[in-house]
Amino acid sequence: MHIVVCIKQVPDTSDVKINPETNTLIREGVVSIINPFDENAVEAALVLKEKLGAKVTVMTMGPPQAESALRETIALGVDDVVLLSDRAFAGSDTWATSYALGKGIAHLEERPDLILFGKQAIDGDTAQVGPGVAEFLNLPIITYVRKVEVEGQLAKVERVFEDGYERMEAELPLVLTVLKEMNVPRMASLRGRMKAKKAEIKKWTAAEIGADPENTGLAGSPTKVVKIFSPPKKVGGIKIEGTAALDAARTVVGKLKEQKVI
Amino acid sequence: MFEMDYGFSESQIEIRDMVREFAQERVKPVRAELDENEEFPREILTELGKMDLMGLYIPEEYGGFGCESSLDFILAIEELSRVCIGVSVSYAANALGADPIIIGASDEQKKKYLPSLASGEKLAAFALTEPNAGSDAGGIATTARKVGDKYILNGTKQWITNGGEADVYTVLAVTNKAKGPRGVSCFIVEKDTPGFHFGKKEKKLGIRASATRELIFEDCEVPAENLIGREGIGFMLAMKTFDVSRPGIAAQGVGLAQGALDEAVQYARTRVQFGKPIAANQGLRWMLADMAVKVETARAMVYATARHADKHMKNMSKFSAMCKLYATDVSMSVTTDAVQVLGGYGFMREYPVEKMMRDAKILQIYEGTNQIQREVISHALVKEYASL
Numbered sequence: 001m002h003i004v005v006c007i008k009q010v011p012d013t014s015d016v017k018i019n020p021e022t023n024t025l026i027r028e029g030v031v032s033i034i035n036p037f038d039e040n041a042v043e044a045a046l047v048l049k050e051k052l053g054a055k056v057t058v059m060t061m062g063p064p065q066a067e068s069a070l071r072e073t074i075a076l077g078v079d080d081v082v083l084l085s086d087r088a089f090a091g092s093d094t095w096a097t098s099y100a101l102g103k104g105i106a107h108l109e110e111r112p113d114l115i116l117f118g119k120q121a122i123d124g125d126t127a128q129v130g131p132g133v134a135e136f137l138n139l140p141i142i143t144y145v146r147k148v149e150v151e152g153q154l155a156k157v158e159r160v161f162e163d164g165y166e167r168m169e170a171e172l173p174l175v176l177t178v179l180k181e182m183n184v185p186r187m188a189s190l191r192g193r194m195k196a197k198k199a200e201i202k203k204w205t206a207a208e209i210g211a212d213p214e215n216t217g218l219a220g221s222p223t224k225v226v227k228i229f230s231p232p233k234k235v236g237g238i239k240i241e242g243t244a245a246l247d248a249a250r251t252v253v254g255k256l257k258e259q260k261v262i
Numbered sequence: 263m264f265e266m267d268y269g270f271s272e273s274q275i276e277i278r279d280m281v282r283e284f285a286q287e288r289v290k291p292v293r294a295e296l297d298e299n300e301e302f303p304r305e306i307l308t309e310l311g312k313m314d315l316m317g318l319y320i321p322e323e324y325g326g327f328g329c330e331s332s333l334d335f336i337l338a339i340e341e342l343s344r345v346c347i348g349v350s351v352s353y354a355a356n357a358l359g360a361d362p363i364i365i366g367a368s369d370e371q372k373k374k375y376l377p378s379l380a381s382g383e384k385l386a387a388f389a390l391t392e393p394n395a396g397s398d399a400g401g402i403a404t405t406a407r408k409v410g411d412k413y414i415l416n417g418t419k420q421w422i423t424n425g426g427e428a429d430v431y432t433v434l435a436v437t438n439k440a441k442g443p444r445g446v447s448c449f450i451v452e453k454d455t456p457g458f459h460f461g462k463k464e465k466k467l468g469i470r471a472s473a474t475r476e477l478i479f480e481d482c483e484v485p486a487e488n489l490i491g492r493e494g495i496g497f498m499l500a501m502k503t504f505d506v507s508r509p510g511i512a513a514q515g516v517g518l519a520q521g522a523l524d525e526a527v528q529y530a531r532t533r534v535q536f537g538k539p540i541a542a543n544q545g546l547r548w549m550l551a552d553m554a555v556k557v558e559t560a561r562a563m564v565y566a567t568a569r570h571a572d573k574h575m576k577n578m579s580k581f582s583a584m585c586k587l588y589a590t591d592v593s594m595s596v597t598t599d600a601v602q603v604l605g606g607y608g609f610m611r612e613y614p615v616e617k618m619m620r621d622a623k624i625l626q627i628y629e630g631t632n633q634i635q636r637e638v639i640s641h642a643l644v645k646e647y648a649s650l
């Protein structure tokens with residue numbers, strides 16, 4: 001079995017600052033980490049590897065420094081990593097990113113049986129790239145997965161909603177996006193960390209994976225960002241604590257009446 | 263924070279960073295709960311095993327990481343201790359249990375026991391102390407009588423760290439009473455050996471996450487092949503074990519004191535009284551300075567001793583005793599001062615420093631009380647000067 005995990009390097013805070021002039025993220029001085037949900041995806045792949053004996057490949061599209069994220073996954077025990085890095089990819093939106101990752105995955109020597117993503121990236125929060133890649137590769141996808149088991153060519157998964165979950169079965173090859181509840185990511189071993197320091201990182205350019213320049217980077221991105229801003233922080237608010245539900249409800253209604261909301 | 267450059271190797275930096283991160287992410291969130299519930303940190307130790315950290319000091323050929331310097335292990339202990347020494351003693355006591363095997367066991371015994379200790383699959387403990395033999399370790403009364411191809415153990419060991427939790431015990435017992443300390447031998451005893459029982463788990467002032475139990479031997483039959491080395495070298499093995507383990511206790515002291523200093527400085531910066539942060543008062547700020555100097559001198563001493571040990575294993579009792587004595591006295595005084603800096607809040611369990619102060623006390627007692635360390639140092643001095 002071959003499992004591919006796509007990860008993204010993101011700034012280490014959900015409280016990212018935005019340059020008001022350019023409407024882009026200010027990345028200076030912010031530590032980069034692997035997107036936390038992607039860590040769950042990597043862990044899920046490693047657990048399956050331990051159980052079923054799979055090969056795990058991790059892929060990311062990003063600037064040269066995204067290499068450090070890939071090294072971290074080598075330390076965790078993945079078998080192979082690929083960095084898609086090219087000036088041509090700069091400015092990619094979710095559509096162009098999905099296109100590039102799809103091309104990258106198609107370029108792998110060994111076809112994947114399972115492709116894993118985190119449910120979304122904490123910097124963009126779109127949750128679009130997993131489904132996008134599935135579209136480009138013409139593969140079925142199940143999103144928001146908290147549990148996966150593989151038996152032969154069949155994957156049994158639990159997909160979570162706000163008010164419950166559904167059990168689903170699907171044939172491989174398959175794309176999944178995973179939730180935090182899925183697992184607790186392991187920490188790298190000392191041997192893994194020493195190995196990761198020395199590992200060669202495979203780098204592929206747009207041309208190497210046969211990506212059409214019209215579909216990559218800013219030029220290939222249909223999304224045009226009009227404005228990005230930090231929403232104003234919520235201030236004040238009243239917490240009604242320690243009272244019975246009925247009393248609390250009465251208090252709320254009283255307050256709303258006072259404010260002439262109702 | 264600026265840290266002194268001690269010229270660490272690549273692996274030492276790696277170990278320090280990974281254990282620091284691990285302690286923050288996996289130990290800090292649960293330390294108060296482990297303390298409150300007196301719960302053994304089994305999951306944490308399992309994870310440390312998977313990270314190759316249980317086998318740091320075990321040679322590669324026996325499944326360990328086989329680190330080049332004893333400083334590697336010292337750094338791991340220090341970083342864990344910065345967050346919780348209840349956890350770090352449960353970690354370090356494995357080395358205490360394994361050291362007699364590493365120092366004196368046969369290749370066959372090492373192959374049998376060390377790999378599963380290195381992986382963290384099994385835990386170890388070291389059993390010397392008895393109800394009537396504490397500082398006077400030569401006074402142990404547990405006996406091992408040879409009958410055919412077995413030894414039969416009888417007696418009680420007291421306050422054994424990892425007791426009941428460990429799978430492999432190195433136990434000191436008298437094989438020839440007439441010979442005194444030269445009649446003591448060291449045995450490997452496995453947990454489920456018939457006639458080997460555990461007493462109740464002790465209720466303690468500090469290091470409550472660690473398990474401390476009595477070991478009871480009632481006609482416990484141990485295969486003769488479990489004798490380490492030969493009869494009569496048990497006491498020597500114990501002393502050599504302490505030579506290498508005492509810097510580990512000192513590292514606990516350094517880590518613990520650093521953790522308390524971290525809390526004290528952060529608190530002093532933010533607690534406002536009389537309209538200004540309490541750190542604005544010179545009287546209080548100078549306390550912080552003294553605490554920091556103590557921590558750094560203790561650290562330098564422990565690292566120097568660990569590096570000395572890499573080259574001069576034979577000649578280190580005095581230095582091991584010095585760093586154990588100094589660093590643990592430092593941890594007692596720095597944790598006590600940290601509580602003072604936090605005032606009433608420091609006394610409350612919502613803040614971690616009261617636990618740190620409770621925990622610190624054991625460091626001055628176990629692996630030889632600090633009075634006994636002074637005995638070791640002063641005897642060595644007198645002997646050395648006599649031969650000048």
Ligand SMILES: Cc1cc2nc3c(=O)[nH]c(=O)nc-3n(C[C@H](O)[C@H](O)[C@H](O)COP(=O)(O)OP(=O)(O)OC[C@H]3O[C@@H](n4cnc5c(N)ncnc54)[C@H](O)[C@@H]3O)c2cc1C
Pocket residue numbers: 355387388389390391395396397398420421422423424466474624627628629630631632633634637
């Ligand atoms: C939590 C805990 C964990 C432990 N873990 C282990 C373990 O894993 N394995 C193990 O074998 N043991 C263990 N011990 C035992 C520990 O090493 C002993 O408690 C220690 O050696 C001191 O012995 P004692 O408590 O009997 O004190 P005592 O020897 O009775 O000493 C009492 C006091 O008298 C002082 N004193 C004694 N003799 C002298 C002297 N000659 N000169 C000056 N002062 C002296 C001591 O310093 C001390 O202050 C543990 C103990 C504790 C409390």
